[in-house]
Amino acid sequence: MSKESRVIRISESIFTRLQSHAEPLVDTPATVIEKLLDYYEEFKKNNRRNKEINLTQENSIIKKINPDYPPDLRYTKPKKIIIDWDKAEDYYDEHEIENWHQIVAIINRIAREEFNSFEALKKLTAFQIKPGIFTNNGFVYDKKWGDEDFPFSIQRVEANKAWLGSLEMAKKLNRKIEIHFKWLDNEKAAFPGEEGILSWSPDENSQPLAWE
Incomplete structure (x- = not known):
């Protein structure tokens, strides 16, 4: 059974930006968006981890x-x-x-x-x-x-x-x-x-x- 899909509308400028990150003959608009989301979520997680490390270092001065x-x-x-x-x-x-x-x-x-x-x-x-x-x-x-x-x-x-x-x-x-x-x-x-x-x-x- 195929996954449900939704239709979203994006501007021409955003579509052009998505194309710049796509791998020809491999990516679709959906896979490019998925890659960008993966990158963003990983970046956000690492950034939070770094903040926690810095906070620990600041508090652990003994x-x-x-x-x-x-x-x-x-x-x-x-x-x-x-x-x-x-x-x-x-x-x-x-x-x-x-x-x-x-x-x-x-x-x-x-x-x-x-x-x-x-x-x-x-x-x-x-x-x-x-x-x-x-x-x-x-x-x-x-x-x-x-x-x-x-x-x-x-x-x-x-x-x-x-x-x-x-x-x-x-x-x-x-x-x-x-x-x-x-x-x-x-x-x-x-x-x-x-x-x-x-x-x-x-x-x-x-x-x-x-x-x-």
Whole structure:
């Protein structure tokens, strides 16, 4: 049984345009229209898919970063730290994390909790530290994360060294560490305006980093 057909009327100019897309001795007006409809529908579908992909990319600006090989962390601001420490809530709130040195201070304070001597801490830390309170040559004593009974000062470092040093210490201590941060809207930043997560957990590595 043949398919039902309908009669449509088109202008001479449109018919001429259809002829320009027809394959001689093969196409009829109906097959040319069908080809044009197929092309249009496929184009529309692909265009919608591309818009969905672009929207997903725009909304998915949080980058999960390889902790051992991060991109340039200069021009970044940490927003939150998650770390395996039972006293974390007593010493800091995620909204108080404003710079990388605070993260360095926290990981060193955790190490301080495990050792009772400056020499032991000095062997473990990845940073330059001095016993006592110093405020010169880049050294800082942070009252928030310091210890009045065991004061020590830490020399400030830039963001890349702050993260890699903190990661090294977390591995030695065998503790999870996770930093949420944002690149500033600066043309020199690796990913201006975007956010990232740096994370390491003992669950992802069977053995803690050895140290002496």
